[in-house]
Amino acid sequence: MTVLAFVIGVVLLVIGLAVSIALHEMGHLLPAKKFGVRVGQYMIGFGPTLWSRRFGETEYGFKAIPLGGYISMAGMYPPAPDATSRGGRAAGGFFATMVQDARVANAETLEDVGTKRAFYELPVWQRVIVMLGGPTMNLLLAFVLFGIVVSGIGVQTATTTVAEVSVCALPASTTATECGPDDPASPAAASGLQPGDVLVSVDGTPVSTFPDASALIQDAPGQTLQVVVERDGRQLTLQMTPMLAERDVVGEDGEITTAEVGFVGMTAAVEYVREPIWEGPRIALDRTGQVIGIIAQLPVKVYETAVDLFTGQERDPNGPLSVVGAGRIAGEVAAIDAPVLNRAAAIIELLAALNIALFVFNLIPLLPLDGGHVIVALWDGLKRAWAKLLRRPPPKPVDATKLVPVTFAVVIALVVMGGILILADVFNPVVLFG
Missing domain, CATH: 2.30.42.10 (PDZ domain)
Structure with a gap:
């Protein structure tokens, strides 16, 4: 029975996390469509496609690796004036080739719709809304989940x-x-x-x-x-x-x-x-402040986790976790000897905390995260406002493809930190229940 309860806890967390990711991407999808951007794909997960179906101009589906999701919008970046022809190879080495490949891929998203339905053509405020829509959905979901715990179930x-x-x-x-x-x-x-x-x-x-x-x-x-x-x-x-x-x-x-x-x-x-209905959002905002502190020290925290992994020291229970660690905790919560309502509340609270983490993490102002796209849009708007103030011609849109090398470095760093956390959660997990 304990093993079955553990498995049920893990499955419930995985399902809850998948719903959280789906709502995050929905937060991008709905305003993008509202503002007329062509959205080619709405996918949960990465890697090979397990299932998909097209409704209208958008393909909806699930992929094999359930560690995130994405929507594919036409014209995420403006076309670069120096873009070479399709299939050409840029000079300048590895990073130059990466920039060129990004420009080619971006140009392909505009082939059927042109620039009128491109993301980069939206006003700055609309681009910011589209990119903040995903994290906002996670924050709202955390409000609801904490509300269920403290106002629905009770403390x-x-x-x-x-x-x-x-x-x-x-x-x-x-x-x-x-x-x-x-x-x-x-x-x-x-x-x-x-x-x-x-x-x-x-x-x-x-x-x-x-x-x-x-x-x-x-x-x-x-x-x-x-x-x-x-x-x-x-x-x-x-x-x-x-x-x-x-x-x-x-x-x-x-x-x-x-x-x-x-x-x-x-x-x-x-x-x-049962607490008042506003207590759930208040707790969520308090947790947001705590998570911001952890994210601000994420490289240091991951380093400490790596040291604990190799030395066998007990990990900080308030430190970062991977999806594996969160699933393990959910399984342990489901298997403890406690009333079902207590265990359900604990798993819901854990899922709410994960949504807070998704909210904060995606606001980091680095590409490819949502916060990075917001910074690009704001920089573009600032350039336009400055040109208008000086009565100069409107500048060309910010060519964010030039930041692809930075994006690549961020992705590598995230993969390394994620790998360390997964290994730690497997071989030196956080101990919460003795």
């Missing part, structure tokens, strides 16, 4: 309802699970507290959450407190004296430390509390 919250009362007070360091004859009764049991009681106030202070009650109890070891509870529709006042005990305490920063605090021996009932 597990310790309520003021008592779930269990410990019979005795066991030391924090013990491995025993049952009370011995010498173990003292817990203060909660001695006071008469029962499962199902609802905490109303502690020592005269009303409490609305279990952490509120815990904080008051932990701060009062050895002091007799009046604890008001609601039981069977009526309120009772119990006398409870917390004992001094060593327990794990969660600080304001979320860090868990061991300290000597007041202890009574009760646990809270946990319920799913």
Whole structure:
């Protein structure tokens, strides 16, 4: 059953990632068609085509390697004035040949439609919308997914309802699970507290959450407190004296430390509390800031991951992952011993985090990423605005094919970093569940 659950978790993540990629490309496709650009292909994946079908002028399909997707728009780059004839070979070596091949391939996209339906002929603002459409879809999808988790499923919250009362007070360091004859009764049991009681106030202070009650109890070891509870529709006042005990305490920063605090021996009932609808987008934006920090240090983070891979050190759980690592975590989440709703929420949250990563990563201002195309469009617009300001003739469109060598270097860097992360996720995976 555990193996089957692991496989189901991986499959669900793969399907979710494929949907995320499809929506990303749809974010490019819809505005491109709206603005009249001819779109020849809409493909999910790379490599050999597994299935495709043409609707109108666009071929839609799936390819063998599900690590991304693309749409093919006519005239992504303006034709270069020095372009040689089709099939000719450019002088100047490897990179010059790459530039020429890009120009030839670009010219082929314009053969049937000419320049009127070319991407580069769009106004700058329309080109920016087309290129930002993909990342925006990922961000919106993250909003929805986080919203499903916190507003649809809800956040597990310790309520003021008592779930269990410990019979005795066991030391924090013990491995025993049952009370011995010498173990003292817990203060909660001695006071008469029962499962199902609802905490109303502690020592005269009303409490609305279990952490509120815990904080008051932990701060009062050895002091007799009046604890008001609601039981069977009526309120009772119990006398409870917390004992001094060593327990794990969660600080304001979320860090868990061991300290000597007041202890009574009760646990809270946990319920799913649904957050307001705006909480999902807020969490997504918070995560976006965290991912920006990781992406900004990506080369360093990947280097550290490579060092951990070869030295066998434990990896940073907040470091970058490949698709393999994300799939592995999804499988482990699906296989853990927890309620189905908990596991479903964790996988949805993981998929939301991946969409945040896609959003941020694609905004990096380097070709062939979407952010690189946005920078080219803005540079083109800036040149035109400057020429208009100086009352000069409109300049020729920016020849982005000259940046093909830079694009090639970026692709190689991404392949190398991706390969390192995949190897690390296979041989030295991130450990989240012990």
